[in-house]
Amino acid sequence: MEIYETEEEQVEALKRWWKENSTATLVGLGMGMVIIMSWNYWQTHKKEQASQASQMYEQLLKAETENKKDSIEKLSQRMQEQFKDSEYATFSGLLQAKLKVQEGDIPAAKEILKILAANPNKQLSNIAKIRLVRLMLATGEYEQGLQIINEVDAKTSANYSANFDELVGDLYVALDRLDEARTSYQNALRNGQPSPLLQFKIDDLTAQEKLENNK
Numbered sequence: 001m002e003i004y005e006t007e008e009e010q011v012e013a014l015k016r017w018w019k020e021n022s023t024a025t026l027v028g029l030g031m032g033m034v035i036i037m038s039w040n041y042w043q044t045h046k047k048e049q050a051s052q053a054s055q056m057y058e059q060l061l062k063a064e065t066e067n068k069k070d071s072i073e074k075l076s077q078r079m080q081e082q083f084k085d086s087e088y089a090t091f092s093g094l095l096q097a098k099l100k101v102q103e104g105d106i107p108a109a110k111e112i113l114k115i116l117a118a119n120p121n122k123q124l125s126n127i128a129k130i131r132l133v134r135l136m137l138a139t140g141e142y143e144q145g146l147q148i149i150n151e152v153d154a155k156t157s158a159n160y161s162a163n164f165d166e167l168v169g170d171l172y173v174a175l176d177r178l179d180e181a182r183t184s185y186q187n188a189l190r191n192g193q194p195s196p197l198l199q200f201k202i203d204d205l206t207a208q209e210k211l212e213n214n215k
Helices: 007-065 069-082 087-102 106-117 122-138 142-150 158-174 178-191 196-213
Strands: none
Touching: 007 069, 007 087, 069 087, 087 106, 087 122, 106 122, 122 142, 122 158, 142 158, 158 178, 158 196, 178 196
């Protein structure tokens, strides 16, 4: 470390340092200010976007309550265009798919749910997959439904395992694979909340087998 005997020497040393480093220092300070300002702008922008998406979703829910199908369609489309990366866009997509089912447009509902099933938010993705497989069950696409469930990541779908197990059971029943259906229903009963409907499905399988054995 340099030791200066007089105040004049210290001033001269400071001047030399500033002459050598002033440009780099000013650039560094400028870059720091830009980064801070950019970060603050981005955070403000995100909050504004979230607020606008929330307000639009409230309008969408109101339109559903009032059964304004045209408004639901338009608002859902706007949500997908303006806030496609938000969770509200996925919520609106689920609502739009529900509307398509009510209108009898099952193919359109499936296409919407297939897109939502690829959502990076695993919770929303699982909800979309469950609804998609239910539609496949209703339209006779049993093997395709099983394939979707088989590709579900068990780690990210633990909260929905009972739902998927019950759906697998329903698909197996449709395929007349009753032993596998019973196993899936029992797994669903073990992994989820007690369900009178699920217990009825298990009892119904037992009754069918007894009837067949008595023939």
